[in-house]
Amino acid sequence: AQSVAQPEDQVNVAEGNPLTVKCTYSVSGNPYLFWYVQYPNRGLQFLLKYITGDNLVKGSYGFEAEFNKSQTSFHLKKPSALVSDSALYFCATASSGTYKYIFGTGTRLKVLA
Amino acid sequence: EPEVTQTPSHQVTQMGQEVILRCVPISNHLYFYWYRQILGQKVEFLVSFYNNEISEKSEIFDDQFSVERPDGSNFTLKIRSTKLEDSAMYFCASRVVAGGSDTQYFGPGTRLTVL
Numbered sequence: 001a002q003s004v005a006q007p008e009d010q011v012n013v014a015e016g017n018p019l020t021v022k023c024t025y026s027v028s029g030n031p032y033l034f035w036y037v038q039y040p041n042r043g044l045q046f047l048l049k050y051i052t053g054d055n056l057v058k059g060s061y062g063f064e065a066e067f068n069k070s071q072t073s074f075h076l077k078k079p080s081a082l083v084s085d086s087a088l089y090f091c092a093t094a095s096s097g098t099y100k101y102i103f104g105t106g107t108r109l110k111v112l113a
Numbered sequence: 114e115p116e117v118t119q120t121p122s123h124q125v126t127q128m129g130q131e132v133i134l135r136c137v138p139i140s141n142h143l144y145f146y147w148y149r150q151i152l153g154q155k156v157e158f159l160v161s162f163y164n165n166e167i168s169e170k171s172e173i174f175d176d177q178f179s180v181e182r183p184d185g186s187n188f189t190l191k192i193r194s195t196k197l198e199d200s201a202m203y204f205c206a207s208r209v210v211a212g213g214s215d216t217q218y219f220g221p222g223t224r225l226t227v228l
Binding site for chain 1: 117119144146148154155156157158161163168169204206208215216217218219220221222
């Protein structure tokens with residue numbers, strides 16, 4: 001069965017420092033991997049996705065993610081964190097067939113001023 | 114920019130009552146989904162819908178749940194007899210049919226509270 005894992009419940013980072021939110025995947029075949037962000041009392045907003053091609057994917061709000069096949073990881077990164085980046089981040093993969101999303105447990109990012 | 118909309122934003126109901134959650138997907142999208150998120154937990158798949166029928170459903174989606182696309186624009190989730198454990202945030206999502214690489218776009222969610 002396909003799955004993604006987010007090993008950290010919470011990540012704290014100082015404003016201006018680089019941030020990394022981790023995700024590992026277990027997928028048979030070609031992985032389709034996504035990152036979404038959820039602000040308090042809001043829906044899920046798409047950040048970026050990896051389908052094929054370049055291992056470094058650039059997305060919204062200055063975020064990027066690196067696909068690493070040998071480590072089965074798809075970590076979300078940003079060179080310089082903002083307080084406004086504080087939110088809940090979900091990694092997801094699309095299953096075969098109906099392409100429903102299978103989400104990780106989420107990582108709460110706290111950027112401290 | 115087109116977006117998925119959901120109504121109501123918050124629904125409070127008594128246990129045993131029926132509720133209907135409404136979604137308007139993006140107009141050229143053909144694949145529709147419902148997910149739910151119990152407070153503090155991860156987002157879970159409920160059901161996918163394509164070509165006017167359910168294409169997949171999870172074990173959460175039992176006989177108390179149903180979905181419908183009544184008029185070509187709305188996509189509804191009905192819970193026939195709500196239970197306390199149905200309290201959650203319900204998200205609708207849609208995508209253009211283009212395979213697993215296609216992005217799903219989510220609505221803002223309906224918070225369902227069952228008393």
